[in-house]
Amino acid sequence: LGVPTQSTARAVAIMKASATAHIGETNTPALGGKRFRKMETQQGDCSALVAEAGAYFDRVIGAVS
Numbered sequence: 001l002g003v004p005t006q007s008t009a010r011a012v013a014i015m016k017a018s019a020t021a022h023i024g025e026t027n028t029p030a031l032g033g034k035r036f037r038k039m040e041t042q043q044g045d046c047s048a049l050v051a052e053a054g055a056y057f058d059r060v061i062g063a064v065s
Helices: 007-025 029-035 049-065
Strands: none
Touching: 007 049
16 A cells, blocks of 8 residues: 555554553543543453464554554
C-alpha cells in the first residue's frame, strides 16, 4: 500500500502501548492528556491478558518487518 514498514511497525507499537495500558488499568490522566478515557472494568489481576495481547501485537510487528 506504499506505507514504509518502519512507520507501520511504529504505529502498531503505539497501538500496543495504548491497548495494554487500557487492559492493565495503567492509563492515567497525566499520560493520556486531553484524550484520557477511563473505562468501567472489573477489578483484578490482568497481567496474563496484558502479556497475551502484547504478544499478538509483537507478532504483527514481526510480520510487517
